[in-house]
Amino acid sequence: MYIQAYCSIQFLETIIKKNPADIISPENSLSGKTHFELLDLIAKGLNIKTDCNAQKLEENYANPYIKHLIKNNRISCAEKEFADMRINEKLFFQKANIATCLYLLTNCDAMIKDYSDKTGNYFFTASSKLDCLFEERLQTFSTKDHFSWDFAKNYFEPHNSIVFADPYLFKEDSRQSIEKLLDIILPKKLIGKYHITLIGTDNNKANGLPNKATIEQWVKSIANKLSRSIETVIEYHIYDKEDFHDRTIITNNACIFSGIGLNMIKKDTSQKDTTWVGFKPFKRVNTNNNNSVLVYNIMKEKLATMKTWIAKSEQKTTQNPLFY
DSSP, X not given: OOEEEEEOHHHHHHHXXXXXXXXXXXXXXTTXXXXXXXXXXXXXXXXXXXXXXXXXXXXXXXXXXXXXXHHTTOEEEOHHHHHHHHHOHHHHHHHHOOSSEEEEOOSOHHHHHHHHHHHSSEEEOTTSOOGGGGOEEEEEEOTTSBOOGGGGHHHHSSOSEEEEEOTTXXXXXXXXXXXXXXXXXXXXXXXXXXXXXXXXXXXXXXXXXXXXXXXXXXXXXXXXXXXXXXXXXXXXXXXXXXTOOOOEEEETTEEEEESSOGGGEETTEESSSEEEEEEOTTOEEOOSSOSSEEHHHHHHHHHHHHHHHHHTSSSOOOOOGGGO
């Protein structure tokens, strides 16, 4: 699976050097390890739409990266879409409706920051710092230290959709934590709909979990509160089977694994010694089954599993674009 990207030809020409010898290793590349990872992402992880015509694209055929993309049908000319982006940005981004999408453009930095806030996607120019695309973020919690949910901003910005999956998500203390977390990470400048999906178990699994009526009432109260700031689509799903045990949060730009549930912070104190580990979809990681896997593919696999859980819930379907 490939990540959709809008990339100006000028960006490609700048990042992909004319002489392949200049970019063979991280030590010799212009931006070190980040530059090397970006080139790897372009070559192996993106499906690119660009702003030039076919003739201009062919002029770059001598470059091995462009040649590779053309031969594998992973770069296409989309001049009209780029024009639409400039002329009517709101309409363009609403029509795009792609959860995870990367924009590598030649606009000014102020404009791409505005685009990022409005869409919940990453926007960069060739002069931007791109380190954040490939970071592995680790937050350690200790019962000896004080914590608040403010730390979470670095994990979630930017984003436009989110999935919480935790067997004990609907416990009262976890519900309180979700409300605090959403207050901090809510993308208030988003011009499209903000999708929230909550997957947990109910009192059929005991352990202090509420019944369906309590969960439904709570979800409605959150929806009413958030909708005062932005257009929100919030849904919940109950899945009580034994194969549901991991705690995962997925956004269009992050996959986060938690050692314990969202009730880990109470009264600005960590309840246990634990960690949060967060990855961006653009990063490659090693897994037990495979080396150098794009996190985006791990995210899609987890979302596919969650979608089967949703299909077995009372609601059966989801509107969240992360699942499509």
